[in-house]
Amino acid sequence: MGKLKAVVFDLDGVLTETSEYHYFAWKKLVNEIGIDFDREFNENLKGVSRMESFERILIHCGKQKEYTQEEKIKLAHKKNEMYKEMIKGITPNDLFKGVVELLEELGRRNIKIAIGSVSRNAPGIIKGLGIEKYIDYIVDVDKIKQGKPAPDIFLNASEVLMVKPEECIGVEDAEVGIEAIKAAGMFAVGVGTEDKMYGADIIFASPEGLNLDRILEAYELWRK
Ligand code: BG6
Numbered sequence: 001m002g003k004l005k006a007v008v009f010d011l012d013g014v015l016t017e018t019s020e021y022h023y024f025a026w027k028k029l030v031n032e033i034g035i036d037f038d039r040e041f042n043e044n045l046k047g048v049s050r051m052e053s054f055e056r057i058l059i060h061c062g063k064q065k066e067y068t069q070e071e072k073i074k075l076a077h078k079k080n081e082m083y084k085e086m087i088k089g090i091t092p093n094d095l096f097k098g099v100v101e102l103l104e105e106l107g108r109r110n111i112k113i114a115i116g117s118v119s120r121n122a123p124g125i126i127k128g129l130g131i132e133k134y135i136d137y138i139v140d141v142d143k144i145k146q147g148k149p150a151p152d153i154f155l156n157a158s159e160v161l162m163v164k165p166e167e168c169i170g171v172e173d174a175e176v177g178i179e180a181i182k183a184a185g186m187f188a189v190g191v192g193t194e195d196k197m198y199g200a201d202i203i204f205a206s207p208e209g210l211n212l213d214r215i216l217e218a219y220e221l222w223r224k
Pocket residue numbers: 011012019022045046047048049050053080117118119120121122174
């Protein structure tokens with residue numbers, strides 16, 4: 001029976017509630033250009049890169065032909081400035097309850113920890129959250145060919161940590177994230193509702209409910 005060697009965590013919506021700020025910042029930006037979208041549509045943006053998110057919003061609102069690429073880049077940059085303003089005071093208090101205990105327990109068991117986020121803000125957020133010391137590797141999205149749902153981010157983490165994909169667990173709150181973990185050949189832990197976490201090997205309703213013993217039990221059955 002194979003032993004678990006690494007866990008690759010998504011960041012936004014898994015370790016901290018920054019996904020709400022992505023939502024608020026996009027809403028603020030697009031309201032300024034006279035369009036809007038709701039929380040339900042926002043689900044389609046989770047785990048999706050900054051420019052792709054903007055494209056999706058414009059398509060959703062029937063405005064995709066109204067902006068040049070240069071204008072889209074400028075507007076996406078503005079959204080990021082708004083987002084950074086919203087999260088500039090991020091501290092360890094913004095971690096979901098139980099995250100530090102989970103990271104410490106993984107460390108005690110010699111299980112490596114990576115962050116597999118598509119966010120270019122990830123290193124700064126991890127610093128603000130004060131969890132750098134627990135993290136063995138943060139995937140650098142600039143070095144990744146394809147974002148989620150492609151497996152590249154998760155495969156890069158396993159390669160750098162020198163463990164096989166089947167020796168890794170991925171933890172995600174986005175539909176495209178679960179797809180990416182499964183495409184990488186890893187065990188997928190989903191955080192969210194059953195319908196959104198379709199394909200996950202085990203699902204928890206919220207990040208605060210993540211339970212390592214239950215995860216390990218399910219993982220070991222999956223490895224058999
Ligand atoms: C993901 C979020 O983690 O990062 C997405 O779920 C976001 O909502 C993406 O668009 C990119 O983030 P950033 O910080 O590079 O704009």
